[in-house]
Amino acid sequence: MSRRTTPEEPGSPAPEPGAPPRTVLLRGGTVHTPADPFATAMVVRGDTVAWVGAEGAADSFTEIADEVVDLRGALVTPAFVDAHVHATATGLALTGLDLSGARDAEDLLRRVREHAHRLPADEVVLGHGWDTAGWSDPRPPGRDRLDEAAGGRPAYLTRVDVHSALVSTALVDRLPGVTGQPGFDADGPLTDAAHHAVRRAAHGSIGPTVRRAAQRAALRHAAELGIGGLHECAGPEISSVEDLTDLFRLAAEDPAPRVHGYWAEAVTEPDAAVAIRELGAAGAAGDLFVDGSLGSHTALLEAPYEDAPHRHGTAHLDVAAVADHVTACTLAGVQAGFHAIGDVAVATVLEGVRTAAGRVGVDRVRALRHRVEHAEMLTADTVAAFADLALTASVQPAFDAAWGGPDGMYATRLGRERAAGLNPFAALLRAGVPLALGSDAPVTPLDPWGALRAAAHHRNPAHRISVRAAFAAHTRGGWRALGRDDGGVLVPGAPADYAVWRVGELVVQAPDDRVARWSTDPRSATPGLPDLSPGEPSPVCLRTVVAGRVIHTAG
Incomplete structure (x- = not known):
């Protein structure tokens, strides 16, 4: 018998190795697919999209489905692919010292001081995101002031673009040769080869437990x-x-x-x-x-x-x-x-x-x-x-x-x-x-x-x-960009990588800010997307699926 769920529920567990592939029917929503601009249902078999189409035709799949997901009007799209990420650094920024909101040098130093106070005496202070572009005084703090805020600890604080960093004396002292490398500054941010050297040293100090936690985050x-x-x-x-x-x-x-x-x-x-x-x-x-x-x-x-x-x-x-x-x-x-x-x-x-x-x-x-x-x-x-x-x-x-x-x-x-x-x-x-x-x-x-x-x-x-x-x-x-032309689109035979979204009205939005709210002409095969006009809220992800496997549910 089919298990019935909603997008916020985890769904059925993955099959045991060697078991036949699971069949999942999603229905009662909108499926973003070039195959049918009015598709409301989709069938996934194992790790592959098997069918997309209209609600009436979905009835024939109900009895063979291991799980039937009631979309409740939600939008199903291909899952996004982020084509440029640094996962460990991203995880450290999510879980560690965030400097993106620092208003000036004093605010940056205050954040460093509060964070460093909670660390062991020999642990490297890692922070990310400072940007002097919005500061009334665009000068970053000098090294002696950073040394004081870090409590004498090694400190590595990357600018928002990660191409320069403020570093403490304790970190510089770990790399005696760095002072002669291009991009070294005795009191300001390091760039070029000097920055690359201290980055390797700082990240090399991260143990496997911290790295794994950051990557998982x-x-x-x-x-x-x-x-x-x-x-x-x-x-x-x-x-x-x-x-x-x-x-x-x-x-x-x-x-x-x-x-x-x-x-x-x-x-x-x-x-x-x-x-x-x-x-x-x-x-x-x-x-x-x-x-x-x-x-x-x-x-x-x-x-x-x-x-x-x-x-x-x-x-x-x-x-x-x-x-x-x-x-x-x-x-x-x-x-x-x-x-x-x-x-x-x-x-x-x-x-x-x-x-x-x-x-x-x-x-x-x-x-x-x-x-x-x-x-x-x-x-x-x-x-x-x-x-x-x-x-x-x-x-x-x-x-x-x-x-x-x-x-x-x-x-x-x-x-x-x-x-x-x-x-x-x-x-x-x-x-x-x-x-x-x-x-x-x-x-x-x-x-x-x-x-x-x-x-x-x-x-x-x-x-x-x-x-x-x-x-x-x-x-x-x-x-x-990976050389694969079969993914990123919900059509039969494509990888079953998709996301389910709570959305408002679906529209066709042109680059000149025009937003068309009329029903999509079937002859154009142009499915709608959420309204991304300034001020409109972004969709909320209810479920993310990769290769037919649920990796996130909002519940």
Whole structure:
């Protein structure tokens, strides 16, 4: 007999190994599917979508279903895929010292002092999220004041973009050679190589118990938000092999989102690329840094920073290194990718990829869908080059929401004219460039509906895209960025990764803020989505399912 549930109930337990696959019927709601714009029901068999259609036809599945879920008017969509995440750091930010609300240096130090007081004397103080852009006095606290607040403990406090950090003397003293590395500052935030060194030391101090708790917190939070897949962007300058493999193991053991890991290590030989894949990584990509970030003045620019005329940013890889990496990865059949934000960094990637295409053939390069993370400073020519080389743009709309606009951080760093050109999502889509949306958590929070809202309401109207296009980039786009075309859409034969949402009215929302509330024309096959106009509440996730397995219920 079928077990009847609602989306807030856990559902039937997973079958024992070797048992026949379970059949689940969801009915009485709205199913977001291109197969039928008026679908109200869906059948899942095992880990695969078996059928979608109208309520009347669902009756024939009632007797064979192991579970019947009464949707009670809820919306069923593909689960989101966040295409750029740092899970351990996200978990630490969720469970540890959050500095995102610090109003000034004094407030930051107060938070550090209160947090450090609760820690053992030798434990590293880890904090994240400070941003001087909103402070009346933009100067961060000096090292001596941080030493006092941390009680003499090692302290590592990352700026919101995670490309610079405030560190205490006790942490610097653990790495005597760091004082001579690029980016070291005797009293201010560390950047570049010095920052990478202290980050490795700080994260290396985290024991397996703390790391596992942080990763579990990040995965649980993602599941609560209807996220069914994460692209973990790991690498030797960001985390560790142990951190990545522990995350893979945890995701396999717990009811959790799928974790697709990238390892950001430059290679020059195909065998080295194969070795990265043997780690379980999806590619030698992610945060393989060509430059840094705009907030930390380390994104690589042709013209200098508006608020720091002596600075052009930092180069980590040149054209030759990019070309060698893409060549080796392509020959090995492994996806390559880079972190590139500034206009010079993006141009470096494109020239390197073109050089590699000249060596191994452009069709082989295109076939692997090599990717570029962030890709913020683009021109018409570089957008066209992305399309020509079949590069995937892994982008973060929340960056524009946080730092865009005529008075935002981007305008402070670049001036209003250059800042207005950042994150041109509409131009990328018009050129046929595949988009995969993500958060770069903990840089910006895990918040998929917020990302859609930010893309549809970009601070530059010329760069806005429809909610429907953004939704596709945050679901199907994440699967396609991995080289898979079967996921992120609810049609028969697709992976059963979906989320159930409590929503208000469903609408069709265009990028010019027009909201159509009429019934969807069946000839257009355009299913509606929640209204993401400014001020409208985001949907509430009632259930998240990955490969047919319930990983979150609101109850």
